[in-house]
Amino acid sequence: MRIGLLLERDVVPYWASMAVERIRASEHADIALLILDHGPPDRERSSSRGSPLYRVHAWYDRARHGNGQDPTLDVGIPPGLERVSRMRLGRREGAPRSLAEGDMSAIKGQDLDVILDIGGVTPIRDLSECSRYGTLSFHPCDGRCYDGRYAGFWEAVDRVPVTGSHVIRVKDGVATVVYRSFSHTITWSEKRNREQVYHKGISFLPRMVEALYQRGEAAIASEERVPLVGEAAPSRPAPGNRDILRYVARLASMNARNIASSITSEEQIAVRYRLGDGIPESFDGFTTLIPPKHLWWADPIVTRQDDDFYIFIEELALPRSRNLGHISVIKVDAEGRYQAPVPVLQRPYHLSYPFVFQHDGRHYMVPESSGARTIELYEAVEFPYRWEHVMDLMKNVHAHDTTLIRRDGRWWMFTNIMENPGAPVDDELFIFHSRDLLSEEWTPHPLNPVVTDVRTARPAGPFCERGGFLYRPSQDCSVCYGYAVNINRVVELSERSYRESLSNRIEPGHFENTTRVHTFSHMKGFTAVDTFFMRSRLRPGR
Known part of the structure; x- marks a missing residue:
């Protein structure tokens, strides 16, 4: 299978690098094109830094639970891709969310089977027309109550039993969920809750490529339609100071109960x-x-x-x-x-x-x-x-x-x-x-x-x-x-x-x-x- 990789810049997060390595090791997948998009980011999807108390909370969470590899940290493009063809995307004049027609034609000329989106800023509606099976992307959320902004945080704050993750396919401008998974919510650490989802998600895109090779269109057929990335309203706002105070108070109460219980x-x-x-x-x-x-x-x-x-x-x-x-x-x-x-x-x-x-x-x-x-x-x-x-x-x-x-x-x-x-x-x-x-x-x-x-x-x-x-x-x-x-x-x-x-x-x-x-x-x-x-x-x- 001929694979295209859609990147936001010349680096990728660790989880994506590991996923690409697994795909490259496959006997039936060939990464044929790197598509670099330095265009304007999707403002609706871009995450703010949150409130001052949220930034303090995030710093403490990283310091307290910083052991192990953070799967969201950027690393270089995986070695071995230096010789892969590259192209940089342009935008239509006056339409920053639309690809230049020349770029679309060039990508279609590569005869790609699927494009894996690990950038998150490209207008997928256009790009989904440029390969046989469209685009696939991993999302660290359930895509229903939670949309991946501040991944792992709101699930921990709400103390929901499970934290979801999923893969979205976009083909000819239509987005469907083709894979879902659920993990136990780690309520005492946003960082740990987020990282476990990304570590598990390393396997998702390689599995989808394998399934496409083995079973074709049937492997990703789905009737669960969802809005395109960037076209849905945020499910939750950025964490505010009150959210952090409420969350910290709840954690303190839970820890106090656990300590008291462990004594008796x-x-x-x-x-x-x-x-x-x-x-x-x-x-x-x-x-x-x-x-x-x-x-x-x-x-x-x-x-x-x-x-x-x-x-x-x-x-x-x-x-x-x-x-x-x-x-x-x-x-x-x-x-x-x-x-x-x-x-x-x-x-x-x-x-x-x-x-x-x-x-x-x-x-x-x-x-x-x-x-x-x-x-x-x-x-x-x-x-x-x-x-x-x-x-x-x-x-x-x-x-x-x-x-x-x-x-x-x-x-x-x-x-x-x-x-x-x-x-x-x-x-x-x-x-x-x-x-x-x-x-x-x-x-x-x-x-x-x-x-x-x-x-x-x-x-x-x-x-x-x-x-x-x-x-x-x-x-x-x-x-x-x-x-x-x-x-x-x-x-x-x-x-x-x-x-x-x-x-x-x-x-x-x-x-x-x-x-x-x-x-x-x-x-x-x-x-x-x-x-x-x-x-x-x-x-x-x-």
Whole structure:
């Protein structure tokens, strides 16, 4: 594919530079033209510096949370583009928002498939007529309530659960949204909230180019029309002094409550289970296992051997920041009586989410091992207490909560992946498939990521079946990590497509004294969940 890059000047922000590098590394994309636009900026889109208090707030936010690469800082044009043809745009006399006809003809003569706009000042209506698929541009906002001015700020001020981002296509003067994503809103830092969106957005334009190559027009077909950039009224004004005072007061109040709460109580996780064949309709009658105060139990995954059930968990000595998790198992007999957890798998890096399953009469486990940047497969050589490493299903990948299912003679791997450093880990679900479980060659799904929404992406436990339908538990991490569990019905799963729809939700209100519901594991005869609760520091106990 022949790609044109639309630049505002001779530098680009870091996120755009990384996106261009990824496109250049592709085997099917050729950056054929750099279009430099030094024309008048769009005054409606240009951002003022905000009020004096906003500038002080922004300075403090940068100083307080300045670690890591800022994806919005300008860097040079990526190396390797020095030999790419360049042209500078002109404007029609008396019409500064219209391109000179000679420039339009010259661009059309390049036979471009698509133009990627990373400048933001060019009259896109004209330029969208100059390539086969028009123009594509990334926007760090939801494009509805928030328009990207002061990206990340108003979402944090309003304390909305999610911060959106999207890609707009403009073709023949018509703008449509062709890609959407949602992240958890970081309410305590505008800078962090903005940067996570840009870090994730590094992948968006390369994905769209890949999709265009693979599927053509169908990859970007959309009926969600939006106003052209520069033609919509601002959704919010520039932040004023009162906005900053209100925001800072709210942060101070929140911090005071958190400090007071941390003195008197701490958040812990309980593992709960109940015998019974069906997927629970209610959550009464669960046996609750509360760990000792110095331990953390999480991620219960259930399997069965003979008449006994086994709950595999992540076990971690507190404080969590100083220790590594390992895998332990809780044995539960047919009467519901349980035994204390026994450690079964430890590594020199953190382990969690012990996805255990059976195949050909053998027990296997795929624990989360993102600290080693692997997806590892283990086999029980003496179930359930001794496990040996079989192979790495994937390497050099930052994957979380990998969940497998065998369907139609094929293994399907569902896993959350963080593609770019600084991006959120809870937002994007990827699918891979293979006919052989013991394979290092897993084929990525063409729609990856199949879910890009913090409210429904991250796996929350094994698949389960009811009434002939397949259900995928997932986490809702919008309010906070592991806030609730969604039960999603899988509508379609194939090598070319994936669709799911929300069937049910398990929220904290389903359980007494519960702040979050994190994992759901069901098999015939048994269900286990883990729930967060507040535990008093002042009350004596284990």
